[in-house]
Amino acid sequence: MTSPVSITFTYTRDEYILAMKRHYCATLKVGRDVIGGLLAMTTGIYLLFYSSDSWAGWALTIIGAVMLLMVIYALFVLPGMIYYSQPKLKDEYSLVFSDEGIDFKTNSIESQLHWSIYQSWLYDDDFFILYYGKRD
DSSP, X not given: OOOOEEEEXXXXXXXXXXXXXXXXXXXXXXXXXXXXXXXXXXXXXXXHHHOSOHHHHHHHHHHHHHHHHHHHIIIIIHHHHHHHHOGGGGSEEEXXXXXXXXXXXXXSOEEEEEGGGEEEEEEOSSOEEEEESOOO
């Protein structure tokens, strides 16, 4: 049996936003969406200037712009909105990691979470993100 690891922290706005960006980049296929949006917009603009089929040009330009705006919204607008709208994200978190699971404590929550509820994880030099429940 390994000895438990204890941490206590409070999320800062910048940490939360960075973690959400990492999560979205890992789960939303951002590169594909940006390339698809740029390709659709480029094709649409080309059709507007060099083809008599202007409705297709407008449709592709609008679809491409919407795709790019969705990526911008998910990466740059939504994480900050979530942080400011959720007071619990500003609480102090105390976690104890052990072989049995995670003891999770905030000002309003005290819980023992078993490892079996977690389905996957994402980690890098800055974060460990645990995912529970079904994740596709």
